[in-house]
Amino acid sequence: MEGSVSLLQAGEPKTGFAYVVEKGDSLGEIALRYNVSVKEIKKWNKLKGDRIFEGQRLRIEAVSLRSYTVKSGDTLSEIALASNIPVSRLRDLNKISGDRIYTGQKLQLASDRKSIETPSVHVVQKGESLWDIAKKYDVSIAAIKERNHLKTEVIRPGMTLSLKDGPEENRTKEKTDEGDSERFEYKVRPGDNLSTIAERFDVAVSLLKQLNGLKENRIYPGQTLQLRPTSLDEAVHVVRSGETLSSIALKYRMNVSDIKRINEIEGSKIVVGQELRLKGTKPNVYIVERGDALWEVAQAYGMGVGELKRLNGLASDRIYPGQELQLGTAPARSFGTYTVKKGDYLGRIARLHQMSVADLKSMNNMKSALIHPGDQLKVKPFLQKGSEWLKISEINWDDLMGSSGGLRKITLGNGPYYGSRPKARRQSNRRYYESARLSLWNTYKRARKLQVALDRKISKMGRLSNCLNGWHIVIDPGHGGLDPGAVVANLDGNGDKVYVVEDEYVYDVALRVYVMLRLNGADVTLTLLSPNHLIRHSDPPVQTFVNEKNEVYNSRAFNRGNSRSHWPKGGRNGNLSRRIAIAENAFKHVPKNRRMFLSFHADIDHSAPNVPLVLYYRSRRTGRPDRASKRFAKSIQSFLGAGTVIRGQNLYVLRNSPANISVMLELRNLAYMDHAWALRFEELRQRDAEKVVRGVVEYVKKKG
Ligand SMILES: [Zn+2]
Incomplete structure (x- = not known):
């Protein structure tokens, strides 16, 4: 389970954004999706009638959801994540003791009082300025600078900013009995350096740099370091019921065209359960996915576990979703190969690799669905060494x-x-x-x-x-x-x-x-x-x-x-x-x-x-x-x-x-x-x- 701190940090700010209209969209649907009224959308965009067209950019202002209706497949922690409030608060507001919610249940996302609770920390998003953040949480720029020991107003995406003084570390400790091995963030003390921190928390130096947007090894006392990836850092999304390419793009603040390019998708059709990558492959770098074990990565690329650990400065075998692993001279594969077995059919192969049949066909330039045992097919990257399994x-x-x-x-x-x-x-x-x-x-x-x-x-x-x-x-x-x-x-x-x-x-x-x-x-x-x-x-x-x-x-x-x-x-x-x-x-x-x-x-x-x-x-x-x-x-x-x-x-x-x-x-x-x-x-x-x-x-x- 994720601690309350990580949920807070992973939350997306819900100030205004532009929605690009897709084929088949109606104003009513869009209003429903963002829990605003059609009237409001029309007002924000100075629309006279209800007609909208594909590709049109619509301004959606201030989505401050006050309630949310649970959809099939939702989890309490995901709702908390998406609405930028801790699970514990969500429970309090709705008088829920465990994690059980049901489809159709209406959840209160804010108390009746007008005040919006300020979270303790904020992770800087791409394109955000200090001014944006100060405005969002109604705190002064000076206060944020002081609290985070910032000399200038320059901030980087991925940086964690403390917003108010709070016993953050104590709270994390109470929640779990895992101690240091599961800590989510750490405030740098005098005398610390990246390698001592990496060793103490069982993460690689390279992962620390990746998560905190550090170009070099210099860190400062008082600086807060993110120690483990949030779901946003994982760079993979599994499509859920009701999602579209543009709603996913919106969620991760990406362009639809980038998601399509990275995943070699041609149309706009995606299927539930399909896995989408959110980051392109770099040469010689493997991006770890949930469930991948270090020994599997080593085997898939014909390397020794020791070699892989040395290359990446890993103290243990533990790796994290979203972590970038250097493969040395081995080029990272942007696709895998699957050898067709007797009795196979395209739907099965597509499902096994969490892709759609259409994408499988287009990736392999296939006109028909006809395949034969022994055929080699290009598939989504998969930890697999040729046709043989582990x-x-x-x-x-x-x-x-x-x-x-x-x-x-x-x-x-x-x-x-x-x-x-x-x-x-x-x-x-x-x-x-x-x-x-x-x-x-x-x-x-x-x-x-x-x-x-x-x-x-x-x-x-x-x-x-x-x-x-x-x-x-x-x-x-x-x-x-x-x-x-x-x-x-x-x-x-x-x-x-x-x-x-x-x-x-x-x-x-x-x-x-x-x-x-x-x-x-x-x-x-x-x-x-x-x-x-x-x-x-x-x-x-x-x-x-x-x-x-x-x-x-x-x-x-x-x-x-x-x-x-x-x-x-x-x-x-x-x-x-x-x-x-x-x-x-x-x-x-x-x-x-x-x-x-x-x-x-x-x-x-x-x-x-x-x-x-x-x-x-x-x-x-x-x-x-x-x-x-x-x-x-x-x-x-x-x-x-x-x-x-x-x-x-x-x-x-x-x-x-x-x-x-x-x-x-x-x-x-x-x-x-x-x-x-x-x-x-x-x-x-x-x-x-x-x-x-x-x-x-x-x-x-x-x-x-
Ligand atoms: Zn069981």
Whole structure:
């Protein structure tokens, strides 16, 4: 979660601006979009009638929104960000305690009193003068200069200006238990230099310079430095429902033509979930995106991690979204290459790379949608090395999935399945589910058979490494049985709704992790098993996994009873304690410092950003974190990718876990369209699984 300080700083000033009319716009629509009246727009632009024309520039004055109606997909923190007020204030004004808001809800953005609260800080925007800022916040230029130790009135975009005296640092500290590693800004003290600050806050010197618009290494006592990127610094935007190219351009203060040029877009059509870059590539510089891990960047460009760190003055493996990484002699790719597989079609390839079919076609100068296996297509830049995925995937998954324990293998797009397959080919609404066909006991017996066959195959495969020898890791797919977790709507390549099911996804990722941890020498135990599938493919992705209520606990004892109450169930009246019991049993003869418990999830959390989240136990009463798990969370953070958040929380399975290291991994946040659709692609599930394994392996290596 972002602290209140960063939200304040990232806010956009909402004084006047020019809106360029697009084809099909009407005055009414524009008025609606900016929460002003048609009459006002006409007055500001001296318009007599309602006629407007494409390309016309309309002046929109003083958009001081007093209320806002929540739209589908909005989050409280985004609304706060866009309206330049802290989340805490938004909560107070609307008497909300958590982060839950609903579509259509009317949120108060200002109190009834006329006064507008002055934020503590302001980040200078392109083209802003000190005079603009003083006017905006109703403070004097002299006061701003004094407070910020400015000798002249020259300011630079990106500079953070303090607007009033406040215990900014203390407030940041109270909000988080991460201390220095998560601080958002820092006031330079005498004797500081950029490298000591960079080391202390785990950021690169080059990133500090990038964020603060510094040309050289000189800094001054009293100067406030921004330490981490805000969402505006990330230089990437994922298109949301209702957005147009011009509304996005407006949001980032860019020209539509620049966005089109950078993204090689020809028309003005964009699709929901499409990823737009906001900064062009420079030669030999890679701009980090959310979820990119340093080791992935290194691998994609054929470099060593050490080399990349040296080149960029990185003290650790942690990188941030929007950070510019020097690649040395390797030229940054402005596009990637995708090799067409059997059964591929353009819509699938476009979705995988978060672009539209039209852009994919124009990028490749294609007249028709006809493609053939083996064709090479230009795609949006992607961390991918030619046609091969990351090196660790040299495992022959198809061979592994040949194991069936004598059960009939059914090859379906979203399979393979063993013994039985779901009746439906896709999850077509939120409520759909299929109950298990066999009794609990027979389901368990079948699931064991399938698992034993897989284990036998793994044992015959050799090893990727022996570095996890002696470790026992319990893998807990966070949902299953009667509890599907989150079921979320998503759009397929044709814009039709399809649904993804959390438990089916986490089981797939958990199993991929299971295989790879074993191939690195670990003993691994799954808390849940499925009777009819192992890992699965996803072609075509329109066939998503159906909510099957047939997973069982991986324990003879818990299934012997053979009654409905023994199926896995979540929530307050569920049987989560069985996950703990299975772990206790698995760890029986394992030394405490060789036990690890990983619980996998992909929940909907509107208040969290669209990045992975690692949770460790933290006592609600004392606020004290489980230190070993927190250390692990911190370590795996950089391997899960840029932007990954870690947090202490009081959760049942973490509180009761018998392992020394216990974390819950929210690998995807289904509140976001791009994450929901990522679940449908095998390539992206595999990438998620590899990041986890890499994080575990590197942690153990470092620990020795
Ligand atoms: Zn979950």
